[in-house]
Amino acid sequence: MQRICVIGGSRYIGKLLVERSRAAGHRVTVINRGSTPQPAGIEHLVVDRNDEAALTAALAGRTFDVVVDQVCYTPVQAAIAARAFAGRTRRYVMTSTIEVYDPATAALPAVPSGTPVPEESVDPTTWQVDMDLPWHDDTYLEAHYAEGKRQAEGVFANAGGFTFATVRSAHVLGGGALEFTGRLAHYAGRVTRGEEITVHAKALPTVFIHYEELAELLLWAAAADFTGPVNACSDGPLDVYDLAGIVVTQAGSDAVYRIVPEGEEASPFSFDRHYAMSNARAKALGFLFSRTTDWLPGAVAEALAVPAAPTA
Template identity: 55%
Template sequence: MNTILVIGGSRYFGKSLVTKARDAGHEVTVLNRGSIAPPVGVGHVVADRDDEEGLRTALGSRTFDAVIDQVCYTPRQAAVARRVLAGRTGRYVMTSTMEVYDPATLPGRAANGGTPVTEDSLDLAGTGPTAPYADPAHAYAEGKRQAEAVFLREPAFPFVSVRTAHVLGGGREEFTGRLAHYVERIAAGTPVDVHEAPYATSFIHHREIADMLYWAAAQNFTGPVNAASHGELDVTGLCELVAARLGRRPRYRVVEEGAAASPFSFDRAYAMDNGRAAALGFGFGRVAEWLPGAIAEAAGH
């Protein structure tokens, strides 16, 4: 692997991925719409990935040993990328999400009772697009499923989808604000909204997912792979760790069935099994090892 195209890569763990590949001596190019310049020493292509002809023109005759796609959210984006990058890409890695497994976004799919899900529990190879999504509230998960399906159904290059767990760490870089939600509530003594019996979920550190994407781009396996640190954690366990760091006691408010709760409180199971990636050679850390530091960052300590 020598030449790498990162589609997106402008913020959070995408920036860490880009700088890691650059510092390892690879020729790295970032493709985005131009609102954020890439780090020094990294090439830059300005294009709108939804504009097929514009994208083709912007890339010119460039070829890549690997493409790492950080911002593929729809089947149309996947189809455009597949057509434009076919014949010039040695390997394609798409950043996907654990939410593809969420039974709440899969009509007719029941919760699995708490067993961490494996990659083969979801078969997308024959999935066709819906118009546009069955439920707009679940557009993110369904968009990712359909995007994966486009690459799997008509492979134009070796393809990997990295289904990442909830990414934490990095302080203000963690733009979702989900960990800060807990820090702020517990520090203020505000109750955290939780389900009566919340299920555990999966997490990964922002530097760890950058490392895994970089690793996946250099391997030869294909298909989906789960990316999660060892050790699932439910919302009350997360609150206890935050509270211990802040020197406070967490307070809880149980929500009614079907009502919205705080981030990471789930009334259904879809934590991930990371066994495939581990067997292929990637060494995951443990949530218990890095989460206290991430909490400290979110608290500004």
Template identity: 55%
Template sequence: MEKAREVLVIGGNRYFGKRLIARLLAAGDRVTVLNRGSSPPPAGALHLVADRDDERSLTAALGSRTFDAVVDQVCYTPRQAALARRVFTGRTRRYVMTSTVEVYAYEDSVELVREEAVDPRAVVVELELPWDDPEFVESHYGEGKRQAEAVFAAGQDLPYVAVRVAHVLGGDDDFTGRLQHYTDRIRTGEPITVPVVNKPATYIHVEEIADFLAWAVGADFTGPVNAASHGLLATEELCAALAVHLPEGRAVFRGVEAGEVSPFSFARSYGMDNSRATRLGFTFGDVRQWLPKAVAETLGKGD
């Protein structure tokens, strides 16, 4: 009988994180969830309470435990990555960090962007920036992830994977409020602000990214990998899918040259090439096939 894997999940106890944990448990893995104690883990998972930003607290909570894989759902800065690298080197055979499409914030191509467009080994790490300031971290989300990847890529002592996650849709527990933004405006006819040249993006369903992360835990590749469904969506198509459930409303778009725009509206390309993951063996769905289901789930109109 094959020995159960020991998997640690840091944070991520909601949305696709809780779905990942459920998949790992269903596969027979021994799952430990580490967080600050703000929420209990799903039934069947072990629980460690520690502040992942406090090296002493984290080391004490882990004790002598070792893991086959660690999935870090809440690594946002290079300082957090550096601490994790110190603590988990020698404790795990595989470190899976959830990264983001936002690492490509400086890329703008008509082609779908491939992983090599952002080589973390070439990214400058600036530990002296105010990474302890929540407002700074929020406003530098993509850069924080870029530099966190760079920290893990800087050495060979901790085999790592950086899963660059596309924009996630679906589920009745989407806490971001981004689709609600569009829903409210379609209902009232209030203008939806978009860039004058509004470019499409790649997306992934909440269940699909949970599947992807569970698959990545058991794979043996390393380095950055894009996780996105096949196909691109523009804001107008997303709103059209919402409008099906809002027959009394209408989508009115207002293009602006500068300033704040609605979520999922982009002046630059956010399309990711998923061919590396496909070659490695993961099968993605098509965004247009699952979009109606995702919208219905988010609006609470799913089955």
């Protein structure tokens, strides 16, 4: 049994992680702002993680074996958490993202197209951190999501006080209405309504992971002893045509594609640049991944079963 603290834990992957941690016999504490009640047997600390004094007060007298941070987006948030949990946890696991490898968001080492991107392409121990950027501004943060994650990793990697690992998640799918990004619903809706799917002239593959598999991997990472980044993606990259093709098969409707001019944004998961991750490190550490094509048809079926939102 471990004492696990989950920051976030109110929806989707975080909620499932809490449920599975509890089912595995761990003692679980959830920290969030209290928007969603926690089930019986879960300690719930209602506090804003951005309020360092309140967070430190809420943690008084508590220690954990591991903290799993689901909602850290900036180096400022990371610095607050690093100070608050120093001496209170043995291990800290941050949920990060494939977007840290996006070459459109930072000057990164070139990786040949088609070569899976390894973790060492972004080293958090050497990444430059700038606390003075306007991280409190939601518009700025949305536009600099990848950089916020990179710098947050950098803060934790150099904090000391606990061992640190970061799980860089591929694009997460599955769960039907639970999938709050709406990206799979975008394809389900476009195909069933016969609407255009915008794509790049040369759409490149990316990688995906089912939300249940990511929750399983986070629980595995919580109990492991590796440090540093690890990529989390199912086997088998897919491009936008592969993804839409599975939707077409499930929906029984044809897809309508429109190629966008160079430099224009296209539908989610159509990429004109390469940053599909390698999962070799996680495999070497002992985690077994599914194949994307094994679970994606079921995820698409769930998305198609969700009632469409009413139109104006």
